[in-house]
Amino acid sequence: SSWWRSVEPAPKDPILGVTEAFLADPSPDKVNVGVGAYRDDNGKPVVLECVREAERRIAGNQNMEYLPMGGSVKMVEETLKLAYGEDSEFIKDKRIAAVQALSGTGACRLFADFQKRFSPDSQIYIPVPTWANHHNIWRDAHVPQRTYHYYHPESKGLDFAALMDDVKNAPNGSFFLLHACAHNPTGVDPSEDQWREISYQIKVKGHFPFFDMAYQGFASGDPERDAKAIRIFLEDGHAIGIAQSYAKNMGLYGQRVGCLSVLCEDEKQAIAVKSQLQQLARPMYSNPPVHGALVVSTILGDPELKSLWLKEVKVMADRIIGMRTALRENLEKLGSPLSWKHITEQIGMFCYSGMTPEQVDQLTKEYHIYLTRNGRISMAGVTTGNVGYLANAINEVTK
Ligand SMILES: Cc1ncc(COP(=O)(O)O)c(CN[C@@](C)(CC(=O)O)C(=O)O)c1O
Numbered sequence: 060s061s062w063w064r065s066v067e068p069a070p071k072d073p074i075l076g077v078t079e080a081f082l083a084d085p086s087p088d089k090v091n092v093g094v095g096a097y098r099d100d101n102g103k104p105v106v107l108e109c110v111r112e113a114e115r116r117i118a119g120n121q122n123m124e125y126l127p128m129g130g131s132v133k134m135v136e137e138t139l140k141l142a143y144g145e146d147s148e149f150i151k152d153k154r155i156a157a158v159q160a161l162s163g164t165g166a167c168r169l170f171a172d173f174q175k176r177f178s179p180d181s182q183i184y185i186p187v188p189t190w191a192n193h194h195n196i197w198r199d200a201h202v203p204q205r206t207y208h209y210y211h212p213e214s215k216g217l218d219f220a221a222l223m224d225d226v227k228n229a230p231n232g233s234f235f236l237l238h239a240c241a242h243n244p245t246g247v248d249p250s251e252d253q254w255r256e257i258s259y260q261i262k263v264k265g266h267f268p269f270f271d272m273a274y275q276g277f278a279s280g281d282p283e284r285d286a287k288a289i290r291i292f293l294e295d296g297h298a299i300g301i302a303q304s305y306a307k308n309m310g311l312y313g314q315r316v317g318c319l320s321v322l323c324e325d326e327k328q329a330i331a332v333k334s335q336l337q338q339l340a341r342p343m344y345s346n347p348p349v350h351g352a353l354v355v356s357t358i359l360g361d362p363e364l365k366s367l368w369l370k371e372v373k374v375m376a377d378r379i380i381g382m383r384t385a386l387r388e389n390l391e392k393l394g395s396p397l398s399w400k401h402i403t404e405q406i407g408m409f410c411y412s413g414m415t416p417e418q419v420d421q422l423t424k425e426y427h428i429y430l431t432r433n434g435r436i437s438m439a440g441v442t443t444g445n446v447g448y449l450a451n452a453i454n455e456v457t458k
Contacts, residue, residue, distance in 0.1 A: 073191045073431055081429040089427040090449060092440035095243065095408040096312060097375050100442045105375070107310050109368040113357035121353055128337035128345065130159020130318075131352035137359035138318040141275060141282055142289055142301050149293070149322055156332035157320035158340065159347045162311075163273040163304030164192060166319035170269060170300050171200030172339050173321075173332075174234060183234040183269070184225065186210075188433060190243045193236060193271070207235065210245045215401040215413055217247050226260045235261060239272035239301070240285040241407020244435035248278070248406055254288045258295045268292055269300040276308040278407040280376030282369070298322050305355055307408065308372050314351025375439075382441040383410065389450030397457055410436040418456045426452035 071079070077093030099105050129135070135157045139150055149155050160166035174181060183197050186209035197204050207229070208221030226235070237257075242248055249257060261268055270289055276282035292299055304317040319336065323329040340346070358364040387402040402410050414422070414434035422428040428449060430436050441449060 073433075077429050077431055080423070084427055084429070086427040088448065090429065090440065090445050092428065092430045092436045092438070092449070095307065095437045095439065097307060097310060097379075097408075097439040098442070100378065100444070102440070102442050102444070105310055107368065107371045109358050109364045109371055110310060110354055112364060112367070113354045116357055117350075117353055121350065123349070126159070126346045126349050126352065128158070128340050129333060130347040131349070131356055133356040133360060134316070134352040135159055135318055135320075137356055138303055139320060141359075142272060142286060142303055142320065143293065143322075144286075144290065147293075153326040154323050154329050155320050156323055156329040156336060157318055158333060158336045159352055160302070160317040160319045161344065161347060162306050162315040162317040163271065163302050164196070164317075165315065165347075166302030166304065166317045167193065167271055168196050168200065169319045169336060169339055169343075170302060170321075171197045171202055172343075173336060175200045175202050176339070177335070178234075181232075181234055183236055184229055185236045186222075186238070186242070188244055189236070189238070190271070190273075191431075202234075205229070205233075209242070210247060210411070212413070215247075215411065216404070217249055217253065219249070219253055223256065223260060226257065226264060226266065229264065229266065232265045232267070234267045234269060237268055237270050237288070239270040239275065239288050241274035241278035241409075243273070243407070244409050244431070244433055245411040246405025246407050246409045247411070249288070251287060251291070254291050258292045258297065261292075262295055262297060267300070268297055269302070271302045273302070273304045274307055274407050275303065276369075276372040277376055277379075280373035280380075282308070282372070293322070298324070305351070308375075309355065309358070309368065310375075311351050311354065314354065315348060316351035316355055379408065379438045379441075382438050382446060385443065385446045386410070386436075386438075386441060386450055389447055390454055393450060393454045395454045395458060408437055408439055410438050412436050412453070414453070414457060421456045422452055425456075428452055 081091040139157055143149055160169050182203040182205055184205045184207045185193055187206045207225035208218045211218035275285045278285045300321045305311040321332050323332055358368050383403045387399045390399045412434045416432040419432050
């Protein structure tokens with residue numbers, strides 16, 4: 060009996076499905092501003108020079124042994140310094156439970172499973188909108204989801220008042236998912252003062268903040284600056300969780316290198332939490348992949364390679380910032396009747412254009428431009444070669 064006969068085809072992933080459609084399109088004019096993967100000004104994927112150099116140093120010397128269930132200790136150590144600070148007292152006091160994860164997705168999922176196992180009646184507040192996969196992750200971890208106001212469509216900015224109301228009205232001790240920087244898909248981040256108010260209110264309510272930091276360094280070009288929200292929460296004495304990823308800021312997409320950390324009250328608790336995170340990993344994938352972790356620890360463990368990385372991540376961020384200006388200026392030069400200032404006010408990989416799904420469909424059908432139906436444009440796909448074509452098409456479908 061074929062028990063699988065009732066299995067239905069899965070719906071296309073709203074983000075990865077766009078790439079499939081792009082690849083299938085034979086048009087020479089096609090433009091992919093869908094998936095958030097960096098491209099250089101020739102529209103080509105980039106492998107950073109610091110990564111190539113790390114690989115040269117590793118080549119031939121790397122063993123194929125299992126990593127511990129918690130992954131590479133060296134990579135995790137270096138990764139915690141990025142999030143918590145080089146001289147973090149939390150690192151010194153060994154209060155952070157941390158394990159290598161399968162990139163940012165894996166870190167979020169491991170946390171969601173940990174939350175379900177050790178806070179079984181809890182739920183999580185997720186911003187509207189958010190990265191589409193967040194909903195899948197906490198759904199499959201069987202953690203009920205609530206939403207909190209985030210994006211303000213009229214102003215194309217942050218709905219701060221409504222966000223604060225939601226923080227205040229949620230039951231004490233609720234879990235809140237926060238994007239540390241470069242909010243996906245809106246590109247709208249709270250200001251430093253707004254972060255301080257959010258941190259204060261979350262502390263008053265005893266909520267648990269979980270930061271998804273998938274773009275550290277990619278937003279402003281400076282990893283320290285992009286960690287500002289996390290540092291504010293740490294100064295305010297929160298216990299926090301953080302999902303980190305090297306997919307975008309080190310271009311290690313397919314290597315699946317990330318880290319999950321939970322700040323505990325003391326070393327004893329951190330040891331206990333880490334052991335439970337390992338218990339969750341063991342039946343899922345047992346232990347994480349070795350190569351990408353070795354690339355990361357080689358780069359971050361060598362001052363020369365680390366400074367090369369810092370230069371390269373700034374080049375990527377600056378190129379995107381330059382394309383924001385170019386796209387806005389092209390639209391204004393075309394005499395578009397709409398305001399496009401949000402294109403340069405938003406930050407990080409994405410521009411939340413405000414285009415409707417129907418306008419997006421028109422862009423794809425008539426202009427072979429591929430983006431997610433929520434109107435999100437991955438600015439990494441914009442180049443000096445296609446920005447004029449893109450602006451013209453956007454102007455045509457929105458005027
Ligand atoms: C907010 C956020 N968290 C986590 C991840 C996970 O990335 P990782 O597992 O590869 O480290 C992404 C990637 N979002 C991308 C860039 C790709 C995707 O959808 O998976 C996006 O296009 O939104 C993200 O945008």
